[in-house]
Amino acid sequence: MGFVLFLLKRLLGLVPTFLGITLISFFVMHLAPGEPMSLQADFNPKMTPEMRQRLRAQYGLDKPLYVQYARWLKGLVHLDLGRSFSPDRRKVWDKIKERLPITILINVLSMALILGVSIPLGVRAAVRQNSLFDQVTTVLVFVAYAAPAFWVALLLMLFFGIELNILPVSGIHSLMGYEQMTTFQKILDWARHLVLPVFVSAIGGLAGFSRYTRSSMLEVLRQDYITTARAKGLPERVVIYRHALRNALLPLITILGLSIPGLIGGSVIFESIFAIPGVGQLMWSAVMARDYPVLMGNLVIVAVLTLLGNLLADIGYAAVDPRIRTGLQSEE
Amino acid sequence: MEGIFSAVAASKGSAWVRTLKELCSSPLTMSGLIIVGILIFTALFAPVLAPYDPQQIDTYHILEPPSHRHILGTDGLGRDCFSRLIFGARISLLVGFVAVGIATVVGTVLGAIAGYYGRWVDGLIMRFVDIMLCFPTIFLIMAVIAFLEPSIWNIMIVIGLTGWMGVARLVRAEFLSLKKRDFVLAARIAGASDLQIVFSEILPNAIAPILVSATLGVGGAILTESALSFLGIGVQPPTPSWGNMLTEGKDNLEIAWWLSVFPGLAILVTVLGYNLLGEGLRDFLDPRKKRRN
Numbered sequence: 001m002g003f004v005l006f007l008l009k010r011l012l013g014l015v016p017t018f019l020g021i022t023l024i025s026f027f028v029m030h031l032a033p034g035e036p037m038s039l040q041a042d043f044n045p046k047m048t049p050e051m052r053q054r055l056r057a058q059y060g061l062d063k064p065l066y067v068q069y070a071r072w073l074k075g076l077v078h079l080d081l082g083r084s085f086s087p088d089r090r091k092v093w094d095k096i097k098e099r100l101p102i103t104i105l106i107n108v109l110s111m112a113l114i115l116g117v118s119i120p121l122g123v124r125a126a127v128r129q130n131s132l133f134d135q136v137t138t139v140l141v142f143v144a145y146a147a148p149a150f151w152v153a154l155l156l157m158l159f160f161g162i163e164l165n166i167l168p169v170s171g172i173h174s175l176m177g178y179e180q181m182t183t184f185q186k187i188l189d190w191a192r193h194l195v196l197p198v199f200v201s202a203i204g205g206l207a208g209f210s211r212y213t214r215s216s217m218l219e220v221l222r223q224d225y226i227t228t229a230r231a232k233g234l235p236e237r238v239v240i241y242r243h244a245l246r247n248a249l250l251p252l253i254t255i256l257g258l259s260i261p262g263l264i265g266g267s268v269i270f271e272s273i274f275a276i277p278g279v280g281q282l283m284w285s286a287v288m289a290r291d292y293p294v295l296m297g298n299l300v301i302v303a304v305l306t307l308l309g310n311l312l313a314d315i316g317y318a319a320v321d322p323r324i325r326t327g328l329q330s331e332e
Numbered sequence: 333m334e335g336i337f338s339a340v341a342a343s344k345g346s347a348w349v350r351t352l353k354e355l356c357s358s359p360l361t362m363s364g365l366i367i368v369g370i371l372i373f374t375a376l377f378a379p380v381l382a383p384y385d386p387q388q389i390d391t392y393h394i395l396e397p398p399s400h401r402h403i404l405g406t407d408g409l410g411r412d413c414f415s416r417l418i419f420g421a422r423i424s425l426l427v428g429f430v431a432v433g434i435a436t437v438v439g440t441v442l443g444a445i446a447g448y449y450g451r452w453v454d455g456l457i458m459r460f461v462d463i464m465l466c467f468p469t470i471f472l473i474m475a476v477i478a479f480l481e482p483s484i485w486n487i488m489i490v491i492g493l494t495g496w497m498g499v500a501r502l503v504r505a506e507f508l509s510l511k512k513r514d515f516v517l518a519a520r521i522a523g524a525s526d527l528q529i530v531f532s533e534i535l536p537n538a539i540a541p542i543l544v545s546a547t548l549g550v551g552g553a554i555l556t557e558s559a560l561s562f563l564g565i566g567v568q569p570p571t572p573s574w575g576n577m578l579t580e581g582k583d584n585l586e587i588a589w590w591l592s593v594f595p596g597l598a599i600l601v602t603v604l605g606y607n608l609l610g611e612g613l614r615d616f617l618d619p620r621k622k623r624r625n
Contacts, residue, residue: 020463028475146603148555148575150562151596154582162586258465265468269559273582283471287478287565299475303466310466 006318014307021303022076026069029296081297086289092297095282100301102172103267103278109198110263111256114205119249122213127240129218137210144207149266153200153273160196168193170275197274201266205259212255216248223247250321257313261306354616361612367605374418375425382415386572395588405590407580413590416572417598423573424602427488427557428550434492435553436546439499440535446500447507448530458504461497469494470559477565484567491556499545506538540617547610551603558599574599 063071075081081092125134161169168174172193173186181189220226221244229243230236267280275281279298286294356362374381384402390410398405404413446457464472472494480486510516511534519533560566561575562582569576574595581592 016459017463017466020459021466024463024467025475028472028479142604142607143600146551146555146607147600148558148562148578148596148603150559151578151592151599154578154585154592154596158585158589158592261466261468265470268470268474269563272563283474284563287474290478292478295475295478299467299471302468302471306466306468 003318007315010311010314014311017307018304021307022073022300023069025296025300025303026072028299029292030065076300081300082293084294085291086294092293095294096279096297096301099277099279099282102276103264103271103280104305106194106197106201106270106276106278107263107267109194110202110205113198113202114209115256118206118209119213119245119252122210123217123240123245123248125210125214126217126221134214137214141207141211144203147203149200149203150269150273152203153196153270156196156200157273167196169196172276197270197276200270200273201263204266205263208259209252209255212252213248216251217244220244220248246320250317253313253317253320256316257310260309260313261302264302264305351616355612358612358615360608361616364605364608364610364612367601368609371421371425371602371605375421378418378422382412382418384412384415386411386415386419387570388412395584395591397588398590404594405588407577407588407591408584413577413594416577417574417594420572420574420577420595420598421602423484423567423571424554424557424599427484427491427567428554428606430488431491431495431553431557432546432549434489435495435549436499436542438493439496440503440542442496443500443503444507444530444535447504448511448526448534450508454504457500461500464494464497467494470556473556473560474565477560482565482568484571487557487560487566491553495549495553495556499542499549502541502545503538506541507534510534510537544610544614544617547606547613551606551610554599554603554606 079093081096083089083091084095121137125137128134157169160167173189174193178186178189226239226244229239234243264279267278268283269280270276271278271280272284279302282294283298285291286298355365388411390406392410393402393406394408394410396402396406396410402412402414404417407413407416442457442461446454473490476490476494477486480490511529516529516533519529524533557566558573558575558578561573562578564576564579566575567573577595578592581588581595584591
């Protein structure tokens with residue numbers, strides 16, 4: 001019961017945030033000097049003032065701003081984000097929809113990689129604080145934090161793609177012979193193409209998470225209940241993984257939620273480097289072409305994705321921490 | 333007797349010297365300080381240090397590998413990469429400082445207002461922060477940049493205006509705890525105005541964490557600028573920036589490895605320097621953290 005109530009409360013809390021996201025996106029759109037459609041109109045030599053006026057009316061740009069916002073918001077709720085300015089004039093949502101799966105897939109895979117590697121790493125570093133292992137990982141974390149992801153991508157392309165020639169450096173599957181492959185070969189082909197992008201998008205997270213895990217573990221290992229567990233004569237492995245890690249992971253769930261926008265933001269970079277047809281690449285080409293409807297649609301969609309990611313993290317937190325879902329802990 | 337005098341003299345010796353001494357006691361912080369120092373020096377004296385004009389095109393010597401004449405090789409237009417790298421330091425330094433300056437001022441003002449006034453003002457500002465945090469920064473920056481000329485000033489302003497949320501949260505938290513302290517109460521009883529209390533009582537006590545977050549922020553801003561320039565929507569050629577130099581590296585990846593390796597290394601070392609310095613400052617200014625970690 002407590003959990004359902006908690007969920008309802010959280011969902012209600014999302015509404016103002018969602019409205020805020022749409023307001024900011026709308027504001028950014030109208031930051032444009034001139035109007036979103038003026039660029040399109042300026043390129044057309046046959047454009048007369050009357051036609052321009054008609055176009056304005058067609059796009060609703062002659063209406064007051066709040067009317068335009070209400071209209072746009074109404075469209076947004078129905079996933080109607082307008083049409084692209086590009087020659088194909090396709091619906092913005094259709095363009096985004098077909099590119100979302102690959103971006104989400106890569107982000108989920110890289111999240112799995114981050115959690116799978118950084119948690120054991122952080123735990124080990126904390127348990128053996130100040131050991132050689134701890135110091136080496138600390139240095140690696142600092143370097144990974146400072147390394148520009150796109151540069152690492154270039155180096156990896158240079159090494160694995162060109163020098164060793166063992167991994168493909170662009171696209172998500174082979175262009176030649178892909179149709180003839182068996183399902184297993186296709187999966188293998190995809191995997192080979194995704195290794196570098198997933199790794200590159202995970203670097204920052206790997207560094208951050210092993211660091212957070214380490215400090216969170218250090219914090220927990222100092223608690224009295226750990227001493228109690230040890231005093232009971234429990235094996236160290238049980239103390240570390242059952243008693244300490246479980247509690248250390250709690251704050252990490254929040255950080256996981258907070259790190260989602262950074263992860264999605266990284267998509268722009270690695271998708272453009274590795275020529276992956278995802279949302280990030282769409283965003284980049286929209287900026288280059290000044291395709292405003294696609295730009296705005298993208299901005300809103302990724303923000304909503306982040307919002308949902310945060311909600312998932314909150315639910316995860318509540319699911320593992322009874323204090324939250326029963327509301328025993330104060331709001332602070 | 334003399335010992336006492338020198339001790340007194342030492343304690344009187346400027347706080348700055350002592351600060352610096354203590355900072356330098358950690359080798360990591362020390363290396364951060366040295367890196368940042370070298371970077372500032374390079375940026376200031378770029379015209380003296382660079383062996384060639386960074387814009388000088390030399391069509392007879394394009395894409396030359398590193399040699400004694402061009403120690404980091406030449407690019408596709410025959411320009412000296414080492415000289416371009418040196419001038420690129422100016423861009424990175426400028427972007428880092430200005431963008432972080434903007435973010436710090438905006439964040440501090442909003443955080444201070446939220447923390448000091450509390451209630452609905454706090455609620456409103458923090459809700460705004462939450463909303464801003466939902467946007468992947470690079471998407472937000474790209475959406476704004478698309479409407480503007482991609483000049484270096486626009487880039488700095490946009491990076492600054494999308495990076496203040498962390499500072500705001502931090503300053504708010506500091507203000508929430510500091511405003512309840514006795515010295516603030518004393519100032520209020522003495523008849524100080526809100527503005528006086530905020531600026532001369534509370535803010536000076538919150539400077540340390542702001543300074544740490546600003547130092548750490550410089551690295552982030554440099555990374556963002558380089559990514560934008562790499563994507564072709566940041567600093568535009570022919571102005572050399574480490575990010576747009578890497579774009580050329582990507583285009584010539586198979587034939588000129590030196591174009592990809594060195595600018596990235598420069599970014600890495602610079603960001604590392606600021607991060608090390610920031611972490612060192614944090615440990616120094618917050619002894620609690622030092623003990624815990």
